[in-house]
Amino acid sequence: MTAPAELTKVLIVEDHRVVAEGLWALLAEYSDLTVVGWADSVAETVPMAKELGPDVALVDFRLPDGTGADAAASIRAHDPSTAIVILSADASDSALLAAVEAGACGYLLKSASGDEIAAAIRSAAEGETLIPASTLVEVLSRHRETARSSAEQTERLESLTKREQEILTLMSQGLDNRAVAEHLSISYATVRTHVRKILEKLEARSQLEAVAKATEFGFKPAQPERPESG
Numbered sequence: 001m002t003a004p005a006e007l008t009k010v011l012i013v014e015d016h017r018v019v020a021e022g023l024w025a026l027l028a029e030y031s032d033l034t035v036v037g038w039a040d041s042v043a044e045t046v047p048m049a050k051e052l053g054p055d056v057a058l059v060d061f062r063l064p065d066g067t068g069a070d071a072a073a074s075i076r077a078h079d080p081s082t083a084i085v086i087l088s089a090d091a092s093d094s095a096l097l098a099a100v101e102a103g104a105c106g107y108l109l110k111s112a113s114g115d116e117i118a119a120a121i122r123s124a125a126e127g128e129t130l131i132p133a134s135t136l137v138e139v140l141s142r143h144r145e146t147a148r149s150s151a152e153q154t155e156r157l158e159s160l161t162k163r164e165q166e167i168l169t170l171m172s173q174g175l176d177n178r179a180v181a182e183h184l185s186i187s188y189a190t191v192r193t194h195v196r197k198i199l200e201k202l203e204a205r206s207q208l209e210a211v212a213k214a215t216e217f218g219f220k221p222a223q224p225e226r227p228e229s230g
Contacts, residue, residue: 013040045071055082
């Protein structure tokens, strides 16, 4: 007689009771899987994992005291043999990268079917990585591009002098060049020179575009002063 296959023990980490109970009932339909417990926070994951020794932890990404990545890192620090599958509503690159860096081998959206979740748990228990290398390459490429773009935006804003920031602030308030000159007690020609520099640094074709770009880049308006000369 063939010996019965060993059940894969699953720990659910999910802060919403209704969702956790739904997952528990769903996984109960698969004869090779057994849910051994439920934790509702990052803090609870390690004590539960120590007590129950799950093969796989099915972890929500958004938890009340941290993220699924935090929970994954905590579980694997205690027992690296526990496989982690993240189940989340967050499809962002940053969430996926955080999960991978924490040691998760799978990342599923909550729109996944029961069969997809069960298959992911089985594969994780077998030591398989469920996130294709091509997907990670694409995500990392987008992440690097976003970081590079953000750094460039910060650099552009930081290249603005204090006077240029003051003028940009007044521009954002709807003042034209003559009104800016009067407000700062400087010449109209000086304002035009500063505005030209602002457009160059922000790679904008108009003052309106410069204000829009600066806002997009996270510009914090300065409080303009009234020096004697500019």
